[in-house]
Amino acid sequence: MTAMALCSRPELIVFDEPTTALDVTTQIDVLAAIKTAIAKTGTAALYITHDLAVVAQVADDIMVLRNGETIEYGSVEKIIENPDADYTRDLVNVRAIRHAEAGDQSERFFEMKNISAAYGTMPVLFDVSLHVPKGQTLAIVGESGSGKSTLARVATGLLPPSTGSVRFDGQDLPSALKKRSREELRRLQLIYQMADTAMNPRQTVGGIIGRAVTFYEGLRGSSRRNRVDDLLEQIEMGSGFYDRYPAELSGGQKQRVAIARALAAKPELIICDEPTSALDPLVADGILKLLLQLQKEKQLSYIFITHDIAIVRAIADSVAVMHRGRLVRFGPKSEALTPPFDDYTDLLLNSVPEMKTGWLEHVLASRRISSAGN
Ligand SMILES: Nc1ncnc2c1ncn2[C@@H]1O[C@H](COP(=O)(O)OP(=O)(O)OP(=O)(O)O)[C@@H](O)[C@H]1O
Ligand SMILES: [Mg+2]
Known part of the structure; x- marks a missing residue:
């Protein structure tokens, strides 16, 4: 998909939620491909998503929009580490729900x-x-x-x-x-x-x-x-x-x-x-x-x-x-x-984007090391 968009040597590519329907293991490969393609061609990119952890991997700057208005605009670090707006803070802290696990799970209801x-x-x-x-x-x-x-x-x-x-x-x-x-x-x-x-x-x-x-x-x-x-x-x-x-x-x-x-x-x-x-x-x-x-x-x-x-x-x-x-x-x-995990669960859990910059590079590097070791 990225290759297709780059064929015409564009100056700007708009990515509109390209990984939303994908599972996390596939998402990693797509994000890596997008990032490499942009770096190699020097193309500018606009990446639209509702997943802040994803955008933290691919973007330089983030604009937070709500109801058609710019809530906040700044570098990735600024937005995820030190946001000004309450709305941005809510986005960063989303999934703060923590349901305590039930003790007895043996009943076969x-x-x-x-x-x-x-x-x-x-x-x-x-x-x-x-x-x-x-x-x-x-x-x-x-x-x-x-x-x-x-x-x-x-x-x-x-x-x-x-x-x-x-x-x-x-x-x-x-x-x-x-x-x-x-x-x-x-x-x-x-x-x-x-x-x-x-x-x-x-x-x-x-x-x-x-x-x-x-x-x-x-x-x-x-x-x-x-x-x-x-x-x-x-x-x-x-x-x-x-x-x-x-x-x-x-x-x-x-x-x-x-x-x-x-x-x-x-x-x-x-x-x-x-x-x-x-x-x-x-x-x-x-x-x-x-x-x-x-x-x-x-x-x-x-x-x-x-x-x-x-x-x-x-x-x-x-x-x-x-x-x-x-x-x-x-x-x-x-x-x-x-842990200890089976191979697939390990891959799955390590593919979930974390809300910090450099996470994608870190995961890709550790995969290269482990596949070189095989
Ligand atoms: N109606 C169908 N007829 C034939 N094959 C199907 C049909 N629905 C699903 N499959 C196949 O069965 C397999 C399992 O599909 P399923 O929809 O259960 O996956 P899933 O885990 O729910 O995936 P996703 O996360 O994308 O929703 C896939 O290989 C799919 O192509
Ligand atoms: Mg399904």
Whole structure:
């Protein structure tokens, strides 16, 4: 991509969130390629991102924008070490949430046992076993294509596994969606990365949430309306949003509506498939805080799929690391994220950009040393 942009010998290249959808291990290679290309050609570059730790690796100066206004403008060092504006400070300190890990994680409230799955003849998951206790959060991390979303599809019955079982409280769930009862569907809800694709653009917020209220609780008329208002309250959006369409909502608001729709089912487990990766970090933090608060109030279990290790540190009790369809690590957060590591987890954890200059060079240099030693 960088090579393509440089073919025409430009004087300025604009990079608009080029690594946002990538996992951290791939992101490193892209950042290194961008940096080298710019240095070699002497091209000027404008790098747009909501990840300050990324921009600290590639930029000389940073401009912080908010609502169309320049909040702060200065050298990278100045902005990340000594910001003037409160907003910049919030950005630097984002992910200050620290959820203390649960002590006992042995309960197999929700369990996936020896799951293998395939798309047609292409195998994607190989003998994956994991569990999450009531009221706790399991985070699933792993590079793009490692099978995280496929695992979510198997759990929800969208993709029946070729072997293995999905269980609640020791009871097998039917593997196919069509065979699951309404009560079984109610217990397990899914929230997607792209709230857009999961919402009918022609339905209002009230219609979207109301449909779930009618489906799961049989409520209609004013009792349905009251329940929707109550759910809007729970996601900290007033009933004023009832008549809005998805296109009239921000990304964070859409994700809140998706949460309200899931809550309408009074679920016991919610699988969140990268629910915050399309959001800016402060909005994402708001969503994470909301999820944690709802968890406490309702004893919800979460399976939280993410690329973002900072989020894992912030909210998880246990952690599962996926690599090429296999589970390479599973256990309490404190153990899973502490050495000794397997090779893949080591690479993954060392690929998370740190909020300091020179981090990228340091990581690239240490990789050259270790590959020279092999
Ligand atoms: N509908 C599908 N049909 C065929 N193959 C698929 C389908 N969906 C995913 N795959 C393949 O299955 C593998 C696992 O994909 P999956 O979406 O589960 O990965 P992921 O870990 O969620 O990745 P990401 O982090 O990018 O979301 C990939 O090789 C992918 O190409
Ligand atoms: Mg996915």
